[in-house]
Amino acid sequence: MIKVGLVGYGKAGQAVAQVLRADPRFELCWIARKSAQQAATLPETDIPIVSLGAADWGPWLDAHPVDALVDFSQAESLHAYGEALAQRQLMLVSAISAYSPEDLNYAHKLGESTRVMCSPNITVGINFLIMAGKLLRKIAPFADVEILEQHFREKPEVSGTARKIAQSLEVQDERITSLRLGGIVGHHEVIFGFPYQTVRLIHNSIERRAFGTGAAFALSQLAECEPGFYTFEDLMTRLVRRELLTGGVDVA
Ligand SMILES: NC(=O)c1ccc[n+]([C@@H]2O[C@H](COP(=O)([O-])OP(=O)(O)OC[C@H]3O[C@@H](n4cnc5c(N)ncnc54)[C@H](OP(=O)(O)O)[C@@H]3O)[C@@H](O)[C@H]2O)c1
Numbered sequence: 001m002i003k004v005g006l007v008g009y010g011k012a013g014q015a016v017a018q019v020l021r022a023d024p025r026f027e028l029c030w031i032a033r034k035s036a037q038q039a040a041t042l043p044e045t046d047i048p049i050v051s052l053g054a055a056d057w058g059p060w061l062d063a064h065p066v067d068a069l070v071d072f073s074q075a076e077s078l079h080a081y082g083e084a085l086a087q088r089q090l091m092l093v094s095a096i097s098a099y100s101p102e103d104l105n106y107a108h109k110l111g112e113s114t115r116v117m118c119s120p121n122i123t124v125g126i127n128f129l130i131m132a133g134k135l136l137r138k139i140a141p142f143a144d145v146e147i148l149e150q151h152f153r154e155k156p157e158v159s160g161t162a163r164k165i166a167q168s169l170e171v172q173d174e175r176i177t178s179l180r181l182g183g184i185v186g187h188h189e190v191i192f193g194f195p196y197q198t199v200r201l202i203h204n205s206i207e208r209r210a211f212g213t214g215a216a217f218a219l220s221q222l223a224e225c226e227p228g229f230y231t232f233e234d235l236m237t238r239l240v241r242r243e244l245l246t247g248g249v250d251v252a
Pocket of ligand 1: 071098121
């Protein structure tokens with residue numbers, strides 16, 4: 001069982017906590033957030049919720065040991081716990097979307113002594129869609145590619161995930177069509193137009209617990225890796241490669 005400390009207990013962190021608590025592979029040991037009352041615990045449990053300054057992390061981790069941190073807080077947290085994490089060689093699954101180049105440099109540095117995964121998009125589904133799309137692009141570089149994204153009416157900007165998909169498939173952002181409709185949580189679709197057939201890869205977001213499924217996948221894969229810095233794609237590619245080599249997927 002992997003013992004986990006969760007950093008951040010906002011909209012995403014709360015959903016992630018639910019998934020980790022329901023999964024027998026993990027034990028959620030404590031939660032750190034910015035503002036926590038003294039002696040706070042998760043309702044109906046004895047899981048502590050704490051607020052930790054940079055100097056508190058080392059003593060806290062020694063008194064409340066875990067195997068991994070899962071971070072759904074803010075970029076600054078990385079610098080608060082980074083040294084204590086590396087010294088104790090704990091795994092890190094960080095989902096922070098807004099890391100600066102300096103933050104990412106620091107995360108890479110931590111990867112010299114422990115296992116670190118950073119991903120601005122941590123859902124299994126979108127990462128699988130990107131991987132499958134890249135593969136199809138290699139197989140059929142002649143196919144037309146269009147990206148369709150649909151979100152709730154109030155979302156003003158083009159989806160960052162759609163831009164990431166476009167970038168990974170090496171197509172221009174002009175190939176993205178955005179629709180704003182009612183309360184759609186998130187729909188991403190890549191359409192490959194062949195001369196005599198059409199392939200559609202579709203991902204629909206249902207709720208935030210998908211972030212927890214992604215964090216759980218990353219934890220389980222990272223636990224099998226050597227120390228280093230990884231992306232979600234690295235972990236997924238590693239698994240797919242192993243499956244292909246061991247015959248888990250029949251490619252004959
Ligand atoms: N990679 C992905 O796919 C993905 C998906 C969703 C979210 N995210 C990322 O996850 C983060 C949280 O998103 P959200 O929507 O849950 O935001 P949110 O609702 O604003 O929650 C942020 C949480 O972080 C805590 N926090 C802030 N600074 C902290 C610190 N120094 N130490 C410990 N905890 C701290 C806050 O504590 P308080 O509750 O005390 O204020 C709060 O619980 C964002 O960085 C976002 O980019 C990534």
